[in-house]
Amino acid sequence: MVNEITKLKQALEHERNLNNNLRNALLGQDNADDVLKQAHTFKKQAESLQEENRKLREELDFIKRGRTTTQAINKRVDKSNAYTVSIICMMIQGKKMEDICNTLSISQSTYYRAVSAEAISDSQHMKDLYTYYKGIFDEHNITEETFKDWVMKRKKYLGRG
Known part of the structure; x- marks a missing residue:
């Protein structure tokens, strides 16, 4: 909610x-093309914020109807599982934790939960993730073999203690 207020x-x-730039352009003080480019950029940002507001309203309505x-x-x-799959895909691609957290706008605790020893050691959970979220793996060009290799290496790494 704070991020939404800050963005607004x-x-x-902006x-x-x-508006100031448009006023100056109309008075001949600035380049009109630059102002039009800024207007186009602003329109895109406004549309993005409207879409984000729509999603937040849907989520709020959903929560109001009952969290349990x-x-x-x-x-x-x-x-949560979709974030886990996205984190794993980015890890396989070699991205650092900081980059992953910034890209997905998640906290470090969410990151660590996704790649914890408990999560990785549950073989059935890992198989289910690949089965149910294959679309996300495909978006990141991660094959099933690559995923299985990563899981095995991660298990060994986490098992070293």
Whole structure:
């Protein structure tokens, strides 16, 4: 919610700057092409923020209807597993923890939960992740063999203690 407020404040400030630039351009003080480019950029940012607001409203409505309903629990588990798969794919690609956390906008604790010894040691969980989230693996160009090799290496690494 804080990120949303910050983004909205930034968007408002950007809109004010854009309005000032448009005013200056109309008065002949700035290059009109630059102002039009800024207007186009602002429009894209506004659309992105509107989409994010829509998703947040849906999530809030969903939470208001009940956090412990089966549907709510399944949705949270699915979201958590999707993050786990994305983290694993990025690790296989050689990305660092900091980069992964920044890319996915997650905390370090979420990262560590996803790649913990308990998660990796559960073979059935790892098989299920590949089966149910194959689309995410495909997006990152990770084959099943590459994934299995990574799991085995990770188990050995975590087993060293």
